[in-house]
Amino acid sequence: MKVMMGLVQAILALSFIMSATSLPMLVRRNDLQGAGLPKYPLYLQCDKRWGNDEMGTPGEGERSTICGEGCAMSCVAMGLAGNNITIEGATATPATLNAWLEANQGYTCAGGDCNNLVLNKPDAISSRVHLVGEFPKPAFSDLCSSIMKGNYLAILHVHNRGHFVLATGCNTADQSFNVNDPFYPTTSYAYADVADIIAYTVDAE
Numbered sequence: 001m002k003v004m005m006g007l008v009q010a011i012l013a014l015s016f017i018m019s020a021t022s023l024p025m026l027v028r029r030n031d032l033q034g035a036g037l038p039k040y041p042l043y044l045q046c047d048k049r050w051g052n053d054e055m056g057t058p059g060e061g062e063r064s065t066i067c068g069e070g071c072a073m074s075c076v077a078m079g080l081a082g083n084n085i086t087i088e089g090a091t092a093t094p095a096t097l098n099a100w101l102e103a104n105q106g107y108t109c110a111g112g113d114c115n116n117l118v119l120n121k122p123d124a125i126s127s128r129v130h131l132v133g134e135f136p137k138p139a140f141s142d143l144c145s146s147i148m149k150g151n152y153l154a155i156l157h158v159h160n161r162g163h164f165v166l167a168t169g170c171n172t173a174d175q176s177f178n179v180n181d182p183f184y185p186t187t188s189y190a191y192a193d194v195a196d197i198i199a200y201t202v203d204a205e
Helices: 002-033 071-082 094-103 140-148
Strands: 107-110 113-117 129-136 152-158 163-171 176-180 188-190 196-202
Touching: 071 094, 071 113, 071 152, 071 163, 071 196, 140 152, 140 163, 152 176
Parallel strands: none
Antiparallel strands: 107 113, 129 196, 152 163, 152 196, 163 176, 176 188
């Protein structure tokens, strides 16, 4: 009987140890959902404060408004604001970023569209910002790992290359990304929905 009781106690002790040691692993896994990342504001490109502001540059092509074609630029504004980067002392918003880009040759014309963001222009706003580039999406694990470092702005090209959103976290269980979508009421996109990305790194303050 004593042997049996000792065996039961040993099993209970082992179960407790396994439960205790597995808890930190669960906490770390939950970190993939975005804990510890910059707190990016959600800027809607059609916000009445700036949605009707003209964007782009004069040239051989059409110009639009922030509401019409400002998704990528709005994502950059969210990324700057989330990292406490101001624009000439003002909070980074689609309005302030657009005004700065218009005054600093931050748009270019291509294919009849004069609303294209000059991708390396945000580097001139702050020495902390560095363009990585625009390129096809890497493997999910690589992109997720970069996002979770907290200093990597991943602007995802979705809707058949017709729209941009800012990644705010990733979910390994279903290979999806949490996002700030400046136009649609969407909070996540599957990895399969992403065509390519625009990426920046941001140095610590």
